[in-house]
Amino acid sequence: MTRPDPVTEPADDRVRAAVDAAYREEWGQVVATLIGMTGDWDLAEDCAQDAFTAALATWPRDGVPRRPGAWLTTTARNRATDRLRRDAAGAAKLGQLAVLAREPEEPPVPEEIPDERLRLIFACCHPALSFPARVALTLRTLAGLTTAEIGRAFLAAEPAMAQRLVRAKRKIAEAGIPYRVPPAELLPQRLAAVLAVLYLIFNEGYDEGPEERRALTAEAIRLTRVLVRLMPDEPEPRGLLALMLLHEGRRATRTDDGVLVTLERQDRSRWDQGLITEGVATLDQALAMRRTGPYQLQAAIAACHATAPEAASTDWPQIATLYAELAKLAPSPVVDLNRAVAVAMAHGIPAGLALVDELDASGRLAGYHLLPATRADLLRRLGRDADAAAAYRTALELAPTDAERRYLEARLAEIARR
Amino acid sequence: MKYVLLICDDETASPTNEELEVDPVHRAWAADLERRGAKRGGLRLRPVVDATTVRVRDGETLVSDGPFAETKDFVGGVLILECEDLDEAIAIAAGHPYAQWGGVEIRPVWE
Numbered sequence: 001m002t003r004p005d006p007v008t009e010p011a012d013d014r015v016r017a018a019v020d021a022a023y024r025e026e027w028g029q030v031v032a033t034l035i036g037m038t039g040d041w042d043l044a045e046d047c048a049q050d051a052f053t054a055a056l057a058t059w060p061r062d063g064v065p066r067r068p069g070a071w072l073t074t075t076a077r078n079r080a081t082d083r084l085r086r087d088a089a090g091a092a093k094l095g096q097l098a099v100l101a102r103e104p105e106e107p108p109v110p111e112e113i114p115d116e117r118l119r120l121i122f123a124c125c126h127p128a129l130s131f132p133a134r135v136a137l138t139l140r141t142l143a144g145l146t147t148a149e150i151g152r153a154f155l156a157a158e159p160a161m162a163q164r165l166v167r168a169k170r171k172i173a174e175a176g177i178p179y180r181v182p183p184a185e186l187l188p189q190r191l192a193a194v195l196a197v198l199y200l201i202f203n204e205g206y207d208e209g210p211e212e213r214r215a216l217t218a219e220a221i222r223l224t225r226v227l228v229r230l231m232p233d234e235p236e237p238r239g240l241l242a243l244m245l246l247h248e249g250r251r252a253t254r255t256d257d258g259v260l261v262t263l264e265r266q267d268r269s270r271w272d273q274g275l276i277t278e279g280v281a282t283l284d285q286a287l288a289m290r291r292t293g294p295y296q297l298q299a300a301i302a303a304c305h306a307t308a309p310e311a312a313s314t315d316w317p318q319i320a321t322l323y324a325e326l327a328k329l330a331p332s333p334v335v336d337l338n339r340a341v342a343v344a345m346a347h348g349i350p351a352g353l354a355l356v357d358e359l360d361a362s363g364r365l366a367g368y369h370l371l372p373a374t375r376a377d378l379l380r381r382l383g384r385d386a387d388a389a390a391a392y393r394t395a396l397e398l399a400p401t402d403a404e405r406r407y408l409e410a411r412l413a414e415i416a417r418r
Numbered sequence: 419m420k421y422v423l424l425i426c427d428d429e430t431a432s433p434t435n436e437e438l439e440v441d442p443v444h445r446a447w448a449a450d451l452e453r454r455g456a457k458r459g460g461l462r463l464r465p466v467v468d469a470t471t472v473r474v475r476d477g478e479t480l481v482s483d484g485p486f487a488e489t490k491d492f493v494g495g496v497l498i499l500e501c502e503d504l505d506e507a508i509a510i511a512a513g514h515p516y517a518q519w520g521g522v523e524i525r526p527v528w529e
Contacts, residue, residue: 177504
């Protein structure tokens with residue numbers, strides 16, 4: 001029975017808050033530990049869920065344990081032992097799991113539970129899984145989002161999302177995807193795959209959308225913080241965290257009444273200086289390791305923008321240099337387009353426009369709305385209004401979101417007026 | 419884990435067995451496979467013009483000329499492996515010369 005506390009807030013609410021906090025902090029770790037012990041992803045999730053249900057039932061009576069994570073892991077582990085004992089196949093499996101035989105009643109000291117989330121992250125982001133499957137698995141098993149929540153965030157029906165998760169877990173088991181941190185020779189490539197999944201989750205939430213979709217940026221930041229803690233000697237996770245924090249710091253000003261606001265016109269006084277300061281500090285830690293990478297370069301570019309007191313004082317020559325480095329490290333026509341803008345701002349519009357025209361002629365960005373939008377913007381700055389208007393119209397036909405279409409329409413109207 | 423590697427390409431290169439034996443990439447690959455002790459069996463297949471596909475539909479046996487799937491690439495060899503996990507199978511597949519112009523499909527063995 002729960003005893004309401006008449007003096008402070010109701011005990012149930014406090015326990016509920018403690019369980020919620022533990023869920024966010026510990027879910028991934030409990031699941032990771034259970035997968036490590038049993039090799040069974042479904043069993044791990046079920047037993048983790050049972051442990052949190054047990055916490056809701058017993059913590060109001062017994063109080064919140066001193067180490068909630070250890071309590072939850074032990075409870076989930078006991079539950080797994082019980083369930084494996086109950087069926088014959090499981091009993092055989094149990095025989096192999098010496099770790100389960102070890103006095104399950106005694107709460108282990110924290111040092112005894114190694115953080116297995118790193119193994120889980122690499123398994124979830126294995127390249128043999130499809131990209132959508134990697135994203136869904138990461139959000140389910142590491143972040144603890146429910147299938148329904150992931151479905152809503154990705155605008156997919158819950159049964160479809162559930163099936164995606166089932167298939168992914170089946171492939172992990174049947175194809176023998178390893179549950180481990182990759183060896184050194186595979187690490188750079190596999191770490192890049194993990195970072196790509198985390199950045200995709202962030203970007204999915206960064207655009208305008210329903211609340212649950214927007215919450216993805218916070219999930220991505222939380223998961224990247226975990227990765228940084230688990231791989232403190234790798235600079236690129238820090239680079240990615242810095243990049244996310246710097247973007248997040250400017251988020252509130254990205255749109256105004258559903259219309260995209262370009263960096264140049266954003267109200268810098270509304271940027272979140274706390275996030276920006278942390279982003280810059282995180283980037284500095286990464287750069288101090290002296291192993292550059294694409295995320296560190298992107299974060300450095302974002303930092304140039306975020307730390308400029310006003311648009312006019314942006315260090316464009318530095319940004320142009322960073323984009324040139326990025327183009328060498330991670331060649332992409334989108335990077336070339338961004339470099340063209342930086343060159344235009346640093347070394348004169350005609351120089352940048354020449355690079356954009358070169359890209360246009362190459363056809364590498366055919367159908368990408370930001371190519372004509374960028375051309376239009378540079379032509380407008382040169383005063384070539386008729387050419388600019390034509391380019392804005394091309395961009396309007398290709399723009400994928402309402403916020404961008406509204407922005408382009410506003411610019412087109414501006415030219416028509418002058 | 420047991421895996422089967424399907425060594426695929428579009429058959430434009432089609433080196434002979436003798437040519438493959440002296441190909442440095444193939445030699446390095448074979449030496450690596452030997453070192454791992456992963457090979458459980460393997461065969462090279464004749465070109466796809468010699469292939470026959472058998473399907474049974476509604477109790478009727480349909481025999482057709484050609485490979486199972488009409489795609490650009492064809493299975494040119496089969497290899498049976500015993501590996502620690504998928505990553506080891508990927509490493510072996512990636513080392514095969516055909517991976518450089520064709521592809522190698524990895525199929526876990528259904529035991």
